[in-house]
Amino acid sequence: MRLTRAPVRFDRADPGGGATGNGSELLLACDMSYASRERALLSQWEVGVGLVAGGGPMARLPRVIGRGRALEVLLSSEDIRGADAELYGYVNRALPDAELDNFVDATRNPDRLVRQVGDRQHQAPCE
Numbered sequence: 001m002r003l004t005r006a007p008v009r010f011d012r013a014d015p016g017g018g019a020t021g022n023g024s025e026l027l028l029a030c031d032m033s034y035a036s037r038e039r040a041l042l043s044q045w046e047v048g049v050g051l052v053a054g055g056g057p058m059a060r061l062p063r064v065i066g067r068g069r070a071l072e073v074l075l076s077s078e079d080i081r082g083a084d085a086e087l088y089g090y091v092n093r094a095l096p097d098a099e100l101d102n103f104v105d106a107t108r109n110p111d112r113l114v115r116q117v118g119d120r121q122h123q124a125p126c127e
Contacts, residue, residue, distance in 0.1 A: 020045050020079075025056035028064060032107060033091040036100050040082035042090055048077030065089045 018041040019027045027033050027042065035042070044061075046053040053074055061070035065088045073080065073088075082094035095103055 017041070018043075018079075022054075025054065025060075027091070028056060028060040034100060034104055034107075035082035035085050035091045035094045036097050037082045037094045038097050040085060040091075040094065041079040042082075042085050043077060043079045044074050045077050047075055 017036070017039050020041065020043045024042050024044055044053045044057050057070075057074060061073060064070075065073070069088050073090075080088065080090060082091070085091045086094035093103070
């Protein structure tokens, strides 16, 4: 089945700036997420002020970025920049600010998304 005809609705997130605490939990609940390389800051700050992170990040982060990296994120309370978030797998892609809005807008149109991702990968991921 072509991705463009898949009977699925994707949730997208674009934290152009910061997504900490609950914002990060919403990001983790989305199917696809993108971040700004220049401005994005993601974190789970709760431990830094003596609280326990809610069930969302404790359950989702290990599945998304792996157990060891999730422990590091949850226990350190440090901010994660966009490029590092992409490297960890916290977001699908971290893009320059100039490209971010256009790329996220393309995710609303599956045909355009396949072409745009295909152009970046030098091959179409679905046919």
